[in-house]
Amino acid sequence: MNKLLLIIGREIKSKITNKTFIIMTILAPILITGFMAFIVKMSQAERTEQKVLVIDETHLFEGKLVGNDFVSITYSNERYEKMLDKFSEEGYTCLLWVTPTFLEGGDGSVKIFFKKSPGFAFQTYVRGQMEKIIYEQKLKANNIDPTVITNARQKVKLVLEKIDDKGRSKEQSSFELFGFFSGAFMMIFILMYGMMVFRSVMEEKTNRIVEVIISSVKPFQLMMGKIIGVAILGTMQFIVMGLTTLLLTTLLSGIFLKDIKTEMKKFDEQQELVKKQGITVDFAALEKFDGKLEMFDVLKKIEGIDFTEVFICFLLYFIGGYLFYSSLLAAIGSFVDSETDSQQFMMPVMLPLMAGYFISTKTILDPDSTLVFWGSMIPFTSPIVMMSRITSGVPLWEILLSITILYISFVGMVWISGKIYRTGILMYGKKTTWREVFKWLRY
């Protein structure tokens, strides 16, 4: 026992003093937060200010195009050829030219001249405004009140409620993308720490120190020491990274998401009003939020996730999946001689991990299919697949069963690996084949 602790201690110490390890622990939360911030930023409108000079030869839009916080509109009656060279000198960022044949005979195209490319959000904004103006114009021409049309449109929202065994139902905020990312993260984590064990085993073998060590401790102790050492290290690293990420995101979202959250609140209030007062409500007030609906949806889904549940499940599946795969990798590391010929022996690790990943992409379309069910039971794929469906309301018994299977399989895998390991680490210079490895099991 004492010796096992020594081995675990050495394993942790040798990794924790590694520069790459320290950098990784600090950098990963920053990268993850940065990535999330990037996504949020992308879904938000750009803030680049646009000063638009409009030359409207149809006079359709005059006085009707409105700007917002970052788009300002100026009208001009000059000829566009004349302004083409001058607009940027006069302080405009682009020139919007509506051709005289815009509607009649034209294909509905409007030209924007620019020096610096206007962003996609700006284009969407301008196009949306113009389409709306034409739409209302055309309706009026036919004596139809545009509000009638608007009110006639009803958005439908699907609310999924899962009924459990006791007949109770619970609103299910399934957030497939989040599940998918947790599955992918799980795969990366298992592989990352599993490879740590693999490399540590191979290092001892190629260093030829292994024979000295197993004359003091049992090979099984050495193998377990490594696996447990890296497990402790990984769990610590995971918790540190998880907490830092949480801290960073709370901090950042406090700063950057404040506006959106207040807007979302306003939107919710408006919706409440609609429900109470029926269609007599001012729809223009709701319309303001149109571009932000998706954003609200994502935020609501994030808020709907039970992070404690996800965190606990992730930790349990990570430890189980890691233990399972790392003992397999320890066995493989014991009989490969060099990193180059290790490739062919990595197949039994890479294939099931990839399979898990592919099954987890399927959970997005069909979270309750048979394939997904079995994928989340079989220990080779269960950590990845189960994580990917964790937000879609998996019954507790399934989670418990799959975790039990995973941990029992780990014990079996360690037993097999131990047998391979103790023979493998003393094999030098011989090309090992799978057939031989199976023979070692019977020693």
Add this chain to the structure above:
Amino acid sequence: MSHILNIRNVSKNYSGHTALKNVSIDIPTNSIFGLLGPNGAGKTSLIRIINQITGPDTGEILFKGEKLSPKHIEQIGYLPEERGLYKKMTVGDQAMYLGQLKGLSKAEAKKRLLYWFDKFDMQSWWKKKVEELSKGMQQKVQFIVTVLHEPELLILDEPFSGFDPINAQLIRDEILELKKKGTTIIFSTHNMGSVEELCDNIALINKSEKILDGSVKDIKKTYRSNTYKVGFKGNVLGFTNALWTGAEILAKETDDDVNVFTVKLLNNLKSNDMLQAVLPTCEIVSFNELVPSMNDIFIMKVGKDTVETIKGSDTE
């Protein structure tokens, strides 16, 4: 004579080949025991069994009369032929770790290491990483961690390979000193010179079987062939006539006026008998018994074909 180790009828099979076939060896306490044999004879398999890295298929091993068990690990020190260290770890950390794995407390390991580092004049290495050391320096570290826990039985597999002559002498002296302190040393080697110099007893293993064992002295005695080298001045014909049928002349050399004959006595004749017969015919200048070296015995027992491979590996 008490034995620290009794190896009894040990056999070991790997898939496809036999590593050891019914090997029995007794190793006397407080001696230096040479485990000899060509490459692939089964020496390393036997050493691994003694170290409990693997177990025998049949047979048993007694350590000081008790069946060998994990509790004996701390009384055995092992320096494998293929030895290494963690490259990225500092010398001190590494030595502490390996010492503690052999059951030493942290304080005790540190105390003993300081003694050894001082003795080998390598205090300044403590904080260095192993990859910064030369091969010879690494071997010193390896030797120290092997003997650090003061094992009663020390197993050294080719301890001198890779050492420069100065360090080899240093290790040789240490081995002799450890023996003085009561340690039993098993050492496996191809270097027959060091066998004759250091070993009290040997066992020779070839093709998985023990083919010879006993004390170096006895073995040499057994392989004496009653052959002498006689140097003389005078009449060659008279010398050969005087020997007549009592001896066989194996070789003749002439250096200036001195003739050196290698003579094998027949019919249980003693050296004095021969001398009496030849004295009247010539002037004897030198007279030596030709005692076979361990090298000769090794070659004789193992056979010429396998010797070729040994010679090859000796030059490594």
